[in-house]
Amino acid sequence: MTSQVIVHPDKATLAAAIAARLVTAITDAQAQHGEAHVVLTGGSMGNALIEALVDSPAAPAVSWELVHLWWGDERYVERESSDRNATQAREAGLGRMAALGLDPDLVHEMPAIDDPEGDDIGAAADRYAAELARVAGTSDRGGDGAPTFDVVMLGVGPDAHVASLFPGKDTLDVTDRTVVPESDSPKPPPARLSLTLPVLCSADEVWLLVAGGDKAQAVAAATGGADVHEAPAAGVTGRRRTLWLVDEAAAADLP
Numbered sequence: 001m002t003s004q005v006i007v008h009p010d011k012a013t014l015a016a017a018i019a020a021r022l023v024t025a026i027t028d029a030q031a032q033h034g035e036a037h038v039v040l041t042g043g044s045m046g047n048a049l050i051e052a053l054v055d056s057p058a059a060p061a062v063s064w065e066l067v068h069l070w071w072g073d074e075r076y077v078e079r080e081s082s083d084r085n086a087t088q089a090r091e092a093g094l095g096r097m098a099a100l101g102l103d104p105d106l107v108h109e110m111p112a113i114d115d116p117e118g119d120d121i122g123a124a125a126d127r128y129a130a131e132l133a134r135v136a137g138t139s140d141r142g143g144d145g146a147p148t149f150d151v152v153m154l155g156v157g158p159d160a161h162v163a164s165l166f167p168g169k170d171t172l173d174v175t176d177r178t179v180v181p182e183s184d185s186p187k188p189p190p191a192r193l194s195l196t197l198p199v200l201c202s203a204d205e206v207w208l209l210v211a212g213g214d215k216a217q218a219v220a221a222a223t224g225g226a227d228v229h230e231a232p233a234a235g236v237t238g239r240r241r242t243l244w245l246v247d248e249a250a251a252a253d254l255p
């Protein structure tokens with residue numbers, strides 16, 4: 001199935017459009033099967049989306065108490081560190097979504113280095129995998145080791161990395177796990193946890209969220225059929241739909 005690229009004028013419009021699209025996707029999912037599972041991304045686009053979502057007049061249309069939020073990746077640092085994607089998301093507005101009904105028990109943050117696993121990042125990855133499997137076991141839409149995600153959102157780096165799957169890394173070839181540790185990330189901090197390509201691609205929809213001219217080459221390469229080992233973003237597709245939601249600057253190198 002081919003990917004579709006949708007271009008918005010600038011980053012603020014892109015964030016607002018993604019928030020509107022997400023509200024619609026979740027309400028559609030809930031009309032079909034009650035609960036919804038959404039994978040959030042870190043990075044500035046992930047944070048901009050949360051800001052736009054919290055302020056969206058349509059946000060109360062979602063039954064937030066039945067929405068599970070997951071993370072595509074996380075920096076393996078202290079839980080309250082401002083480096084953590086989850087901390088940044090809370091500050092961007094996720095912390096205020098309890099007022100809309102979001103259940104903190106359904107916000108599945110990835111483990112942190114001050115959790116019992118400590119320096120054993122492999123054990124931390126296994127614990128998040130176990131959490132995915134546990135919830136899948138209780139869900140009508142339990143997939144193979146993880147719930148069936150309605151939407152996976154992913155930021156894209158200038159090197160075309162997604163989640164914490166970086167070019168040239170063996171983690172791109174892992175097919176027998178849902179979560180992998182990365183101890184030597186080329187982008188700091190070095191220690192991270194990431195969902196793997198097969199579980200990301202088990203989603204109904206994958207949305208790649210990209211703003212900025214520094215991403216133009218990555219967008220062109222990944223949508224132009226680059227090898228996944230060179231451009232990891234080329235390797236993520238949804239079962240029903242794959243959308244590249246980009247601003248004009250990020251689209252600049254597209255044919």
Ligand SMILES: O=C(O)[C@H](O)[C@@H](O)[C@H](O)[C@H](O)COP(=O)(O)O
Pocket residue numbers: 041042043044045046073074075085154155156157158161162163164187211
């Ligand atoms: O852990 C990280 O380093 C980020 O989560 C990273 O993967 C991010 O999503 C992309 O680099 C896009 O970031 P921007 O949206 O800020 O461009």
